[in-house]
Amino acid sequence: MENKILYGFMLLSLLSLSFAQFGETSEVTQRLILGLNNLCVNLTSILPIIAILLFVLAAVIYGVGHVFGAEMKSKATGWATSMVVGAVISLLIFLLTKPVLSVFVPEIETTDFCTEEFG
Numbered sequence: 731m732e733n734k735i736l737y738g739f740m741l742l743s744l745l746s747l748s749f750a751q752f753g754e755t756s757e758v759t760q761r762l763i764l765g766l767n768n769l770c771v772n773l774t775s776i777l778p779i780i781a782i783l784l785f786v787l788a789a790v791i792y793g794v795g796h797v798f799g800a801e802m803k804s805k806a807t808g809w810a811t812s813m814v815v816g817a818v819i820s821l822l823i824f825l826l827t828k829p830v831l832s833v834f835v836p837e838i839e840t841t842d843f844c845t846e847e848f849g
Contacts, residue, residue, distance in 0.1 A: 767848045770827050770828060771844060774824055777823055781817040781821045784813045784817035784820070785813075785814065787813055788811075788814050791809050791813070794806065795810070827844070831844075
């Protein structure tokens with residue numbers, strides 16, 4: 731048991747040394763930052779549209795569900811509730827994308843990050 735813990739610690743130490751950076755940013759870090767910027771741009775452009783569509787579809791399904799019987803009404807209410815929750819989660823992701831990514835990569839400047847002209 732002790733050997734497994736020691737081997738695990740040694741493996742963790744070697745992995746952490748391989749990811750350590752000394753001083754200036756490398757090409758890999760620049761590519762990572764540009765990739766995160768592209769991800770942020772894509773998320774912030776599509777998530778509000780998805781949220782609006784989910785809200786509209788939830789309203790339509792909720793309304794149509796009340797036209798039919800009690801069983802369909804309960805199913806439609808569950809579907810609409812799930813869609814509203816999904817829309818709220820997508821809006822939270824939209825609002826938190828830029829701050830969370832700037833926390834994980836400190837080199838990201840929050841003023842020009844998450845724009846098309848970054849880099």
